[in-house]
Amino acid sequence: xxxxxxxxxxxxxxxxxxxxxxxxxxxxxxxxxxxxxxxxxxxxxxxxxxxxxxxxxxxxxxxxxxxxxxxxxxxxxxxxxxxxxxxxxxxxxxxxxxxxxxxxxxxxxxxxxxxxxxxxxxxxxxxxxxxxxxxxxxxxxxxxxxxxxxxxxxxxxxxxxxxxxxxxxxxxxxxxxxxxxxxxxxxxxxxxxxxxxxxxxxxxxxxxxxxxxxxxxxxxxxxxxxxxxxxxxxxxxxxxxxxxxxxxxxxxxxxxxxxxxxxxxxxxxxxxxxxxxxxxxxxxxxxxxxxxxxxxxxxxxxxxxxxxxxxxxxxxxxxxxxxxxxxxxxxxxxxxxxxxxxxxxxxxxxxxxxxxxxxxxxxxxxxxxxxxxxxxxxxxx
Numbered sequence: 572x573x574x575x576x577x578x579x580x581x582x583x584x585x586x587x588x589x590x591x592x593x594x595x596x597x598x599x600x601x602x603x604x605x606x607x608x609x610x611x612x613x614x615x616x617x618x619x620x621x622x623x624x625x626x627x628x629x630x631x632x633x634x635x636x637x638x639x640x641x642x643x644x645x646x647x648x649x650x651x652x653x654x655x656x657x658x659x660x661x662x663x664x665x666x667x668x669x670x671x672x673x674x675x676x677x678x679x680x681x682x683x684x685x686x687x688x689x690x691x692x693x694x695x696x697x698x699x700x701x702x703x704x705x706x707x708x709x710x711x712x713x714x715x716x717x718x719x720x721x722x723x724x725x726x727x728x729x730x731x732x733x734x735x736x737x738x739x740x741x742x743x744x745x746x747x748x749x750x751x752x753x754x755x756x757x758x759x760x761x762x763x764x765x766x767x768x769x770x771x772x773x774x775x776x777x778x779x780x781x782x783x784x785x786x787x788x789x790x791x792x793x794x795x796x797x798x799x800x801x802x803x804x805x806x807x808x809x810x811x812x813x814x815x816x817x818x819x820x821x822x823x824x825x826x827x828x829x830x831x832x833x834x835x836x837x838x839x840x841x842x843x844x845x846x847x848x849x850x851x852x853x854x855x856x857x858x859x860x861x862x863x864x865x866x867x868x869x870x871x872x873x874x875x876x877x878x879x880x881x882x883x884x885x886x887x888x889x890x891x892x893x894x895x896x897x898x899x900x901x902x903x904x905x906x907x908x909x910x911x912x913x914x915x916x917x918x919x920x921x922x923x924x925x926x927x928x929x930x931x932x933x934x935x936x937x938x939x940x941x942x943x944x945x946x947x948x949x950x951x952x
Contacts, residue, residue, distance in 0.1 A: 623866030804834025
């Protein structure tokens with residue numbers, strides 16, 4: 572099992588930039604000559620194809636619209652389908668897989684058959700998602716104004732705002748909604764919870780133990796978001812010594828976790844053992860999660876787990892863990908180097924800003940958060 576199906580983000584961006592741009596412009600020109608039939612109703616097609624973390628951040632805005640009576644289908648790739656399904660928000664989750672061309676064509680054709688009145692494109696830069704919103708036949712198409720040609724309502728993103736707020740601004744086109752104060756908790760199945768209980772019990776973790784989840788990987792769009800393994804190793808030793816913490820290493824990054832485990836042999840290596848559901852169920856059991864900027868960090872925050880996010884090229888002001896018991900540690904530049912609304916995801920930098928975060932910085936943040944939630948193991952019957 573694995574927590575996230577990783578896709579080649581760089582390749583997808585290149586395809587979108589060139590082939591996507593060409594098709595995008597051709598459709599716009601064609602729309603001036605021919606007006607296809609569109610539909611008007613309160614049925615929403617929400618589009619978020621990639622990025623597990625951003626998918627978690629989209630959910631609060633859609634929860635608000637769901638509560639106002641909208642019917643919502645969610646269109647995604649296999650990369651983040653499980654997030655949508657585990658949220659419990661959607662009437663339908665439609666899987667769109669670029670690796671299966673025949674199925675992809677079938678899915679595209681089916682969008683018009685469903686007769687959506689509204690298409691909401693939550694992708695921050697992709698032209699391909701804008702194309703899908705147009706092809707859907709929705710009479711109202713809402714997206715960000717950095718590529719406005721195929722939308723009926725284009726909203727300028729504010730790069731100073733948290734992504735949750737920017738996604739909420741798209742929803743505000745339809746309804747005046749509250750600014751979300753928290754993320755949407757995922758709903759892991761009882762089977763996933765039993766699996767996590769058994770996994771922890773087998774490794775000697777008991778009720779009342781201080782369980783800390785560590786994710787030393789990062790989103791597929793930039794490995795430059797990673798804190799060094801040596802620092803994670805030192806952090807794990809400090810947590811075990813000071814709090815008698817049971818530290819569990821999660822994520823797909825088997826090699827990274829193996830290095831950390833060699834430096835802190837008391838850690839539990841759960842590399843590639845948990846899917847999205849199990850990750851969510853595991854975070855319910857944690858007193859603390861410490862992670863690089865990644866989808867797992869956002870899942871932890873959504874589950875109400877006190878979360879420390881480590882940031883360097885990106886800023887927690889825009890993409891930090893969201894919630895009252897969340898902290899984003901940042902020693903990067905005034906202007907972030909990763910800027911999703913501009914499709915800027917550099918991999919190399921003159922300065923390693925992640926390295927400026929010290930183990931002492933993380934331990935100080937952990938002390939404050941653990942004081943608010945000293946133990947999180949819950950006995951389930």
